[in-house]
Amino acid sequence: MRSSRYSTLLRILLAMIALAGIVFWFSDTRDRFELGMHPEQHARMPFEVNADNRRVASLQQEAEHSGLVKGSTIDSLNGVPYAGIMQFIEIVYPASPGESLTVDFRRPDGSSGSAVITLAARQTLLGVPPGFASVFWRSFILFDLLPLFSMLIGYWVVFVKPDEPNAWLLLVLLLYPAVVFAWGTGFATGEWLLFRGLYYELLQNFGVLALVPFAVYFPERSRIDVRRPWLKWVILAPAVVCGLLEIKQAIGQYFYGGNSPAFAKLMTQVDRFDNALALVCVGFYIALMSDKLLSASTEDARRRLRILLAGTGTGVGALIVVFVLLPDLGFSPNTPAHLWAAYLGAVLFLLAPVALAYVVLVQRAMDVSILVRQGTKYALAKATLLVVQFTLAAVVTYRFLLPLLTQKQIPRDQLWQAVVFIVLILLLRLGFSRQSKNWLDKKFFREAYDSEQVLNELSEEVRKYTESGPLLKTVAKCVAETLHVTQIGMLLRDGATFCVTQAVGHFPGNAGTLALAVNSSTIRNLSNTNAPAELYREDPDAWYLMADEVERQTLDDLGAELLLPLPGRDRLMGVMALGPKQSEAAYSKSDLHLLQVLATQTGMALEVSELAHSLAKEAAQRERSNREMEIAREVQERLFPQEMPMLLGGDVAGHCRPALGVGGDYYDVFPLQDGRLGLAIGDVSGKGISAALLMASLRASLRGVTLDNPRDFAKLMDKVNRLVYEASASNRYATFFFGALDPVTQVLECVNAGHNAPLILRREPDGSSEILRLEADGPVVGLLPFAPYSEQSVQLRAGDLLVTYTDGISEAMTKDDEEWGEERMMAAAASANGASASEVLKIIFAEADKFTAGAPQHDDMTLLILKLNSL
Template sequence: MKKRPRRPKTASPNLLRALVGLFILAGVSYWIGGAIDVWEVDLHWDRHVQSPFSYDSDTLLVTDVQPEAKAVGVAVGDKITGLNGAPYAGIAQWTEILVTAHSTDMLDVEFQRPNGSQGVATFALTQRKRAHPGISDWTVLIRDGFIDLLLPLVCLFIGYWVVLAKPLDRNAWLLLILLTFPSVLTIDKGMSTGVAFAARGMWFETMQLLASPALLLFGVYFPERSRIDQKVPWLKWLVVGPILAFTIVLFPYLVRSYFMGGVAPVWTHTIDIADRVVNALNLVCIVLYLILTLDKLRSASTADARRRLRVLTVGMAVGVGSLLFVFVLLPHFGIASMRGDTPAAFWIGSAGAALFMVAPFTLGYVVLVQRAMDVRMIARMGTRYLLAKAFLFVLQMALIAIATWRLLLPALHKKQPEASDMAGILVFFALVLALRLGIRKRAQAWLDRKFFREAYNAEVVLNELSDEVRRFTETGPLLETVARRVADTLHVSQVAMLLRRGEFFQLQQSIGIATSGTLSLPSQASAVRYLSSTNEPARLYRDDPDAWYLMAGTAERNVLDLVNAELLLPMPGRNRLMGVMALGPKRSEAAYTKADLHLLQTVATQTGLAIEVAELAHSLATEAAQRERVNREIEIAREVQERLFPQAMPDLEGATVAGHCRPALGVGGDYYDVFELSDGRTGLAIGDVSGKGIAAALLMASLRASLRGVTLDNPRDFAKLMDKVNRLVYEASASNRYATFFFAAYDPKTRQLDCVNAGHNAPLVLRCSANGSTEVLRIEADGPVVGLLQFAPYGEQTLTLEPGDLVLMYTDGISEAMTHDDEEWGEERLVAAADSCKHLTADEILKKLFADADAFTAGAPQHDDMTLLILKLEA
């Protein structure tokens, strides 16, 4: 047996959001530490000391010496062995000394000279220098806060927003890593100490390590998997794997370097080699990302994927290119430097950093947006559109300010405002509401159409149509809306929409087409077959026609000429072509572009599905109407059947009689009857027809008619009577239809009950004995059911009732009434319930038994008719 493929397991969104929460906590904590460092360095630099020398954390050799250390004998090449009388314990020890020290504090340094001799130097630490002399502290803080803090924070928030919105999208997680990288690019371990120093250092190294692999994987999977990766899926792991494996040696190395006095030479050599390999692989990641992205620009399977890639390419080029231009290219030519102390370098660096923000916003846009817009549309929105929008906003604020000055402030300054002042206040609020709610919305719509009319209308067609389609239940309004919207959007003069009607596609909606008669294309037309097989638009160039047009017949070509078709669009349903949309040339005589075709195909597909839904809705409405007619007919049948039951019970001397039938469906097959015979006796009948519903009800009516017919001559031989009823029912019913039946004649004068039982549930007679107990007599069947056999023997039974007797006639729907757990009420409970109320009248007993049965079933639905017929003799 072939096993079904297992569905890939996906992580829980809540679990992933919890992981995002931990990631956010780590990233924001790191940023807060950097913000505190920037505040201290830029505004309180005079509280801190500068490092007297620099050294290699691996070899512990001094690499650079400041004057205060040089004056006491510390030289380049010396190896640090101790600090302030304690053996050297790692970078964390050195950082804590510098962070907690103040100017003029003394520092003891133990070192080993290159010749092997030991040395000790003691000197005073000097005050830290200003970062940018000549520029005010607040200006420097704003600049550093903008570049080092604000921009990375915006990147973090964009990354958090995207991954929280799409926790199951792996591209969102890769984007989160990429947008976390700017924070570690501008913020280092800083002035933290102890555990915070280690935590910030680990986070710093982790994000530095993951950035390039995340970029490569983003290039592999966004917006769709690369065809190169599909052919050689191992290539990415060949590059990413060694980078991730580097953590095996990196983190133990960091711990020893931070807290354990450095590492052994073999560690240093290993880390040096691994670092070079990782740097080379980081470059490979960047190169492969560019190759994969450029390849996808040519091979993307959808127009939306190509738009996303184009937007991504332009945004990354502007954002990253601005950094390279400002901080690499300009310093190379000596024009400006990122760390320069001139005002020009200051502002150029700020501008470059601001332009860099195009990159993270672009990354967030292409991953988060449901459908990307074209680069040209975004460019228009970002230039003239934004300027015009800002102008409208300023104009609104100016009008509100004028209204405040002229209407609101005079009234507020008066101690006792007059009626005119109150009117002015009301006019002010009315004006504000009009500007913000009414005029603003119309001005915004006008602005959208003014600056990017075609793209805007295209988006409106898709968005509004996708919303409106769900509201259409009729084909006519749907076709009219789609045709008018397409014509207005693309400035098309002729639009024809042909829908499937049997074996033809007939014209149902048109714009700009004057024709008499019915235009139609057969389902075997060349154009229809081409659209059905390709499900793609078909261009029609009559000067250079495609093969499908060359195979078209004369009649088909005439139809295409009458609608002036230049483009044919299929409108597919789920399993077949629902229609064809034919568009004439644009009024500008421009050709249909790829963007037009993509838009129109989307509209046509939505329209085809909407047509199918509308036809299905019409079919369902017809079926519902038919069902309503059936229900009404069943209701009429129920009313007729109720009229067949006794409408009033006869008055019996010394006895009462009552009966009721409760059908399980609208109509049922149970039957009971009470009628007077001509000799003064009262006929009592009860039956249960096989089956349910209309068929059973018809047989029940036939049984009643047969019984009433054969009792007109007041028979005394009940065996013959039942034989006649059996033959009449047999002739009037199908071979698989039959009925159980019990009939009795009760004489009030003699209390004699003459009866015959044709396969029915044995009626019960409850009689009080001399000792006060209840005796139950059963009138068992003495013949087969009626209607099943053409000839059947029946026997008559006679029973003399006594005062106080209760005769209980019922169908199996009563005794077999079930609870939700399929537990039957049963004959024993029925007898017990009847015994408890046998002193009541027949009608009261009837109601009591039905109530007890309902209480037992507790509202469980019943699947059989429930019928009771009760004869109660007075005591």
């Protein structure tokens, strides 16, 4: 909770910083456009003032013609005593060319003077000709979009990882280009001038300092800093002091008419020292990163550093070459003929913020060669497909459309050509284009394209398998192709070990000899957590540290980076060991969620397969039919709850007595993830082994669809219906009731699919009793592919007795075919006043047996009783 609140506060801080950055960028861009579009509408500064001593440093023609002398000291502007650059800006920026400015001054010889200056129009910024197209292509694209792109990437990185200090350092670095390319304060006046000036000064003076801590701590702490932690402060401390002094100097220049001569003289030295410190910061960054590349403790850290150095070196180097070195050689990228060089430098610069964001965000970085190779292949393949698509469209147009357009009137017998043309163009646009894009995405970036769809479909498909071999082969192959995993080992339990049964990829020696002991640390961890276990050897979890050398060697031979448990009902059915991805990227949260659902369904399918094999094998041995029934009964018995969950304020009891050793009746009691208690009872059509198999499928389907803790029970029953329909013969179906009890509120939510309506026996304070019938209804499951269901919510009371049953109980018959009936059953339940659920269950069975008086049991008899304690 505390961590979540802390992350929220950090995101609020990020939102405030983002707002400030976007406002600064937008106002700077707007002013740049205004000056580029309408320079003649804005007055220029007629002279420049030394901001520290108020002396005129340079003159424009209009100021020189008015009599103002270079070196003069400004006393007042328009009759108001001079108070700093802020006052000068407030007068000139809102003025139009042709307006006058009165300046009172003192000449270098001490004499006083006054000048009336007629303000002249500004010239365009950076020599860009006026006009939207020129400003857009030669100013906005190069000097506004680049800092915006860097800024947005920085915000995104911090939003994704607000608790990561390196992400905040990265944000400062990526905000820095916004002031490097900015026009400063632009046309801002008043509060806007104060805001833009403060934002500009803060980033200008402190932005580059973020290089030092970033170099020290990313991706791991520098060994130089470990040995000499004071070294970074030798750079940072004086740099911070210099930055604060420069901000103080700017405040004096803008608002207080300048600074004292001693302070101005000091700041001349401070500026030189600060510029040298900026170069030291850059050199310190390069030195530490280079040292880390040689001494990184993990291969992942080395990959991050290689990507970082390659991306930033290419991006920043491109700017230096294009905008610094080439102009010194007479090759100006700002001229129309050489504008392509400026764009090339801009595009290459984008590699710097992208590389910075990538190395901070990813859990496991890919190598530079793989990034370049995959990106280049994708770009070339996509360009080739675009050329093919254009060529086909041109051929179709030339063959079908042009002959029609050359005719003044199209004969009716040639109208088919127009129809064919339209159809072919639609096929090219909607068919070929879409299919080619899908193929490219699957080929190069399939993880981001269809892993969710494929794995979700596979998790639904595995329920239909009854053979473990094809099941494991299909799952392993699909996961390998979908996520581009190089090695996968499927381990199933064989006695005291889990052995590799199915493998994808190349393993040292024979993969079939690789095994993990049942009591190994890996298996114990998977059994206890029932959750995926990531194996990050550079920062291992406790279970890996407790593993012995043999176990670690087995994991290394498997190439395991992710271990997924394949859970059964009450034991681990198997383990899926996944190796690294071809991309070298880590498994994402989405990957882990999808793989966990798939592994759960696979484990259930293995359990169902195990049950089906057990029953089918015994059924094939007709000479041992009695033993077959016994084995099947034992297997089926294991599917029923072996131990009832504890229920706050009540207890639950259930029992199934099949008519033929095995049957189709089903009941289940299991806790849901939100604390509710799930109650289920069903009756499969038919008897014997076929009914038991469908019962097992029904149970697996229910357990599968309740993994996500559903609240919409009508939708839940619809899923169960479709799953049972797909897994059963056309003449097989089942009645089914499912409910969930909240032990705190004692609210029962339920849905009924053609089953006998459960009954509630409620005793009133006066001693009388009332029988309530749950009204939720719907058709049986497994008979129709789609069926509507309604759900019901019932408020239970203390002392209530819920009786759910199959018709084998209520329709128990004597030898004379007299039916026991629902009334007798509830009368037996009422006679057990104050008894526990298990005692009520025993009484009902005993009364039913007493009534039938030894008559053969013609149907499975199942009871599930819920009893709430009295107040």
